[in-house]
Amino acid sequence: MPGYGSGPAGPTGGPALGTVPVGDSREAGWPGPEQDAAGHPAAVPAPAPRPALGEGAPLPAAKRKVPAKPAKKKGRNKLVLACGGLFALFGVAYGAGLLLNHSDVPKGTTVLGVDISGTRDEAVSKLQTAFGNRAAAPLQLMVGGKTVELKPEKAGLSLDGQTTVRNAAGSDYNPVTVIGSLFGSERAAEPVMPTDEEKLQVALQELAGAAGSATEGTITFDTGKAVAVPGKPGSTLDVDGSTDLVVKAFRAMVATGTSDPVELPVTTKEPVVDQAELDRAMKEFAEPAMSANATVKIGTKPIAFGAKSLPKILSMQVVDGHLVEKYDLEALKSTYGNTWDGILITRGTGEKTAVTPQDVAGALGKALRGKTPAERTVVVDTNAS
Structure with a gap:
């Protein structure tokens, strides 16, 4: 009658030691040994021997050699110190310069x-x-x-x-x-x-x-x-x-x-003013201007300008080819002096200011062109607007 397997029998009639019943182990769910192509159990490789101490095995931490740090270069340290010193000196000099230049217009x-x-x-x-x-x-x-x-x-x-x-x-x-x-x-x-x-x-x-x-x-x-x-x-x-x-x-x-x-x-x-322009200026301004006194009245105080004062005040100038009168404001102010001091004229802005040579010249220009005594007296309106 067949036994547990086809292997040789042991002394008690069961399978010999060293063999495992293939059929029963599979049925029991046991992992069987790997087999070769002939169905025999495959040989298990022996564990590799541990390398001897010092032959590839890592050394204990206490015995490991630590690489030595490279020595610092002395020349490099001196250069750094020198640069630091120069920078500090620069800062001190700059601060001193700013301190000296604190005035409105800097020193130097x-x-x-x-x-x-x-x-x-x-x-x-x-x-x-x-x-x-x-x-x-x-x-x-x-x-x-x-x-x-x-x-x-x-x-x-x-x-x-x-x-x-x-x-x-x-x-x-x-x-x-x-x-x-x-x-x-x-x-x-x-x-x-x-x-x-x-x-x-x-x-x-x-x-x-x-x-x-x-x-x-x-x-x-x-x-x-x-x-x-x-x-x-x-x-x-x-x-x-x-x-x-x-x-x-x-x-x-x-x-x-x-x-x-x-x-x-x-x-x-070549002259710009020809004879025709001379004749016009003489007739329209120069001859009437010197024909009689011209009076300017401001407030209650009049001043007459005539043959003695007008030559110091009047002259002619060329403007765009035409002769026009020109007033020497300094000579005009010298002529009327302090006559109108304290009199104020109301301007277009509402501001009241003192009489100016320009005010007098404007009034005098109108009076010089007058032909009758009434026309040759001009009153400056102190309340003009």
């Missing part, structure tokens, strides 16, 4: 070589002391070989001390400038010298009439009566070509304190 600020550092008032005073006389001195000019003078104030040329100081004031935080101030370095500021172009043109035109050989037709009041004077062609100052030269001459005089005569260009000129 100059205008045309003159130190103006300090408060704004001090700086303006220093500018006035150094350049005030230079900026007011007459310019020496030459027109057609003739030397003439031109006052800067009349020609609209000036040194603006207030604006110069305002531009130069304020802290300069540039490290080069701040630290340089500790060693006496300068911070140059540009002088502001504005030009009133309109005043300069008028001044040069007057100069052209006085210095050139050409003359313009005009009317004079020097004899106490109106006299027509025809113009004649000739050489005259080239106004447009002289403008830049005069400005440069003024700035050079302010900077150096000296003024060598500057030769201005001339040109040929």
Whole structure:
């Protein structure tokens, strides 16, 4: 009768030790040994032997060698220290420079070589002391070989001390400038010298009439009566070509304190005012103006202008080819003096202000054109609106 399996029998009649009944183990759900192709149990590989200590096995933590840290370079440390020292020194110097430059105009600020550092008032005073006389001195000019003078104030040329100081004031935080101030370095500021172009043109035109050989037709009041004077062609100052030269001459005089005569260009000129224009101006204004006294009354106080005062006040000028009267406001004010002091005129804005030379000139112009005594007296309305 067949046994548990086909293997050899053991001493008790059961399967021999070392064999497992294949059928029963599978039925029981036991895991059987793996078999080879012939059905025999596969050999189990023996465990690999442990490597001996020191032959591939990791060393204990206490015996592991730790890589040594590279030694610090001494030269590198010195460089870092030196850079740190320089930076600290720079900070101290910069702070000291800021402390010294706490004024309105920083230390070492100059205008045309003159130190103006300090408060704004001090700086303006220093500018006035150094350049005030230079900026007011007459310019020496030459027109057609003739030397003439031109006052800067009349020609609209000036040194603006207030604006110069305002531009130069304020802290300069540039490290080069701040630290340089500790060693006496300068911070140059540009002088502001504005030009009133309109005043300069008028001044040069007057100069052209006085210095050139050409003359313009005009009317004079020097004899106490109106006299027509025809113009004649000739050489005259080239106004447009002289403008830049005069400005440069003024700035050079302010900077150096000296003024060598500057030769201005001339040109040929024909009179603008012809005989027809002379006749018109004489008839419409000049002859009536000098025919009798002209009276201006403000408040209760009148003043008469006549043959003695009018030649000092009146002149003629060319405007767009026509002769028109011109009033010397300073001479006019000198004539009426303090007569109308304390009298106020109500302006269009409602504001009440004192009498001005312009008020008097406007009234005088109307009176000079009058033909009857009544027309030649003009009352200024102090309540005008």
